[in-house]
Amino acid sequence: MSQYSPTDRPNGPVIADLRSDTVTKPCAGMRAAMAAAEVGDDVYGEDPNVTALEQRLADQMGKEEGLFLPSGTQSNLIAMLSHCGRGEEVIAGDSYHVIRYEAAGASVLGGVALHALPVAEDGGLDPEAIAGAVKEDDSHHPISRLLSLENTNYGQAVPLARIKAAVAAGRAAGLSIHLDGARFFNAITALGCGAEDLAAPFDSISICLSKGLGAPVGSVLVGPRDLMKRARRLRKMLGGGMRQAGVLAAAGLYALDHNVTSLAEDQHRAAALAEHLRALHLGTVTHATNMVFLTPRDGLDIVGAMAAQGVRLAAPAPATRMVLHSDIDDDAFAAILNGFTQAADARGAA
Incomplete structure (x- = not known):
């Protein structure tokens, strides 16, 4: 499936959109x-x-x-x-x-x-x-x-x-x-x-x-x-x-x-997100510059799980690509980390 395919949309407000760095809004x-x-x-x-x-x-x-x-x-x-x-x-x-x-x-x-x-x-x-x-x-x-x-x-x-x-x-x-x-x-x-x-x-x-x-x-x-x-x-x-x-x-x-100097911050957050995902054992994780790739474990609907947390992700193809960008501030990033933690907890309880 293409990284540009439709994805699950959160029912409530979108806290963060990680599908691409093209989704940013002008400040x-x-x-x-x-x-x-x-x-x-x-x-x-x-x-x-x-x-x-x-x-x-x-x-x-x-x-x-x-x-x-x-x-x-x-x-x-x-x-x-x-x-x-x-x-x-x-x-x-x-x-x-x-x-x-x-x-x-x-x-x-x-x-x-x-x-x-x-x-x-x-x-x-x-x-x-x-x-x-x-x-x-x-x-x-x-x-x-x-x-x-x-x-x-x-x-x-x-x-x-x-x-x-x-x-x-x-x-x-x-x-x-x-x-x-x-x-x-x-x-x-x-x-x-x-x-x-x-x-x-x-x-x-x-x-x-x-x-x-x-x-x-x-x-x-x-x-x-x-x-x-x-x-x-x-x-x-x-x-x-x-x-x-x-x-x-x-x-x-x-x-x-x-906005050029803030790219280093996006890349730092991508590295931190990759480390967080590896610690949660949700699947195989790689990252490079401002992108993180997660290949979920079998049976894990990570897109749906994160949509429930207000975070939009691209569909796995087979990896889900997550792109950090200028619209992801400290609060949004904390919500992303917490959302993945909640998804991992729900997976463990299932």
């Missing part, structure tokens, strides 16, 4: 920034907040330009279509979002082939597998054009050395390199590196503002000027050109100013 400060935003028509290039957001992230990543987009899915799609023509190929991990959760948009809309490789336990790709996936110059095959990596992957912050080895294999084969950095700032928080350290090996990077950073909507694609010119045309073609989008860009700017 009062972010709403005030949105309300006060100066706006203009972004399709004409006249929205000051959009321009500021695009250039800020481009500069932070050491790239020439940025492009504000409605979603991470559209950002990745436009990146792949900007790098690749019809009959060309993207190589990516079989559990990466561009392969598993984006409806094969590059293939459906752009005629781009997707080649899936096994993903290692740390979320990286094996350089030899990358080299082996690149097609020879033969009319029977698509033309291998782009390597698309991901960081984080299922919460795993892929080490820089692993990233650089995969990029080197791609470069040796003449591939361009894209990063799905939906949780880019979670990755650099866990790795303890700067933004440009992770960004430097890539031609293009997609950065999500609503995952972890708490903005209501939006991603920014960054890269070289010629690539971003193609990307801007594709954004218009795909219906992603927005007009007075400064109210949304203002939320992204607020998130960059106020």
Whole structure:
């Protein structure tokens, strides 16, 4: 079952929602920034907040330009279509979002082939597998054009050395390199590196503002000027050109100013939650950055049990993914820990 499938909804008030870090609501400060935003028509290039957001992230990543987009899915799609023509190929991990959760948009809309490789336990790709996936110059095959990596992957912050080895294999084969950095700032928080350290090996990077950073909507694609010119045309073609989008860009700017440093707290809470679950013996537990994965013991309806405690969880697939985020404060976190304790007590009494 997909992590995006419907889940049990608590009968009473929702105390905490752990299904994803996309469920966050704008805080009062972010709403005030949105309300006060100066706006203009972004399709004409006249929205000051959009321009500021695009250039800020481009500069932070050491790239020439940025492009504000409605979603991470559209950002990745436009990146792949900007790098690749019809009959060309993207190589990516079989559990990466561009392969598993984006409806094969590059293939459906752009005629781009997707080649899936096994993903290692740390979320990286094996350089030899990358080299082996690149097609020879033969009319029977698509033309291998782009390597698309991901960081984080299922919460795993892929080490820089692993990233650089995969990029080197791609470069040796003449591939361009894209990063799905939906949780880019979670990755650099866990790795303890700067933004440009992770960004430097890539031609293009997609950065999500609503995952972890708490903005209501939006991603920014960054890269070289010629690539971003193609990307801007594709954004218009795909219906992603927005007009007075400064109210949304203002939320992204607020998130960059106020919500990056709190990612370390989310990751600390995830580690504490994993330790708590292991102590309760509710099943197999793993965690990485701001995510915790619980594979419940046989017969344990953990989703229903936690719904009764006012905590929303994703359905097991087979593990239940729990994502810590900016809306989980100390009180909500205490309620989560207590809810799992109550579920364990009820399980023991059954």
